[in-house]
Amino acid sequence: MTVTRFAPSPNGSLHLGHAYSAIVAHDLAMKDGGRFLLRIEDIDGARSRPELAREFREDLAWLGLAWHEVPAQSTRLARYDEAARRLLADGLLYPCTCTRAEIDALEPRMGPEGAIYPGTCKGRRVDPAKPAALRLDVDRALALTGRVTFEDDLAGTIVADPRPHGDVVLVRKDAPASYHLAATLDDATDAITLVTRGQDLFTATHVHRILQALLGLPVPRYHHHGLLVDESGTKLAKRRNSPSLADRRRAGEKGLLLAEQLRLHKFPSGISLVSA
Numbered sequence: 001m002t003v004t005r006f007a008p009s010p011n012g013s014l015h016l017g018h019a020y021s022a023i024v025a026h027d028l029a030m031k032d033g034g035r036f037l038l039r040i041e042d043i044d045g046a047r048s049r050p051e052l053a054r055e056f057r058e059d060l061a062w063l064g065l066a067w068h069e070v071p072a073q074s075t076r077l078a079r080y081d082e083a084a085r086r087l088l089a090d091g092l093l094y095p096c097t098c099t100r101a102e103i104d105a106l107e108p109r110m111g112p113e114g115a116i117y118p119g120t121c122k123g124r125r126v127d128p129a130k131p132a133a134l135r136l137d138v139d140r141a142l143a144l145t146g147r148v149t150f151e152d153d154l155a156g157t158i159v160a161d162p163r164p165h166g167d168v169v170l171v172r173k174d175a176p177a178s179y180h181l182a183a184t185l186d187d188a189t190d191a192i193t194l195v196t197r198g199q200d201l202f203t204a205t206h207v208h209r210i211l212q213a214l215l216g217l218p219v220p221r222y223h224h225h226g227l228l229v230d231e232s233g234t235k236l237a238k239r240r241n242s243p244s245l246a247d248r249r250r251a252g253e254k255g256l257l258l259a260e261q262l263r264l265h266k267f268p269s270g271i272s273l274v275s276a
């Protein structure tokens, strides 16, 4: 049985790209009588707005999707903490007190998520008075896991290489886990068999696969779908001014019709699907 999930962060309204992503996940689960889960990724306390979680549910219902909602990330902090402690005890994490400005000042190489951490705090004693994040020592992690792979529905068998992300943060200064740690643990807890998300998160999967190997978690299959872009080829995003699903809903647009159009890859004018 296929179990998929849609895992939005309640820090901005959903837009067409999210609708497409939710429909892909929903339909892949329904194809074999599986389950489609909704997980609210509200790990980002300060930026999370509870009213948006309500809006997301209304959006999904408007699109005609049925889902089962699993506990939000804010209720799972003990699990993240336990995993982080384990990795720390295994010598796979190190504290880092660097600020973003300090990292930028070193003119680091750029990776898929911005600056690649140049490793300043690695192997160093950090000032215990300063707030610290915990970073994964990727070289050590790889030495332990050896070669691991994951299967993507569209891209085939991929050898996981987290190095382009550098020593990623797993425990943030301001939150008990980063997206990488929280989502990887949650997908295991929720018994997800097929992780569906946009190709913009393809490289993140390399990091997640290494975490699965380190923590002994089950390995789901992946389906990284293409992304909806506007006329300029820019990905639709919460922060750019593509109309939100809530705006469309309130303007009287028919959600069921929109969902059918998205399934047929008939997108509103100016919007297209790009696949790597």
Ligand code: GLU
Binding pocket: 006, 007, 008, 009, 041, 183, 196, 197, 201
């Ligand atoms: N919370 C993430 C986002 O909104 C979802 C990431 C995922 O599907 O793994 O981008």
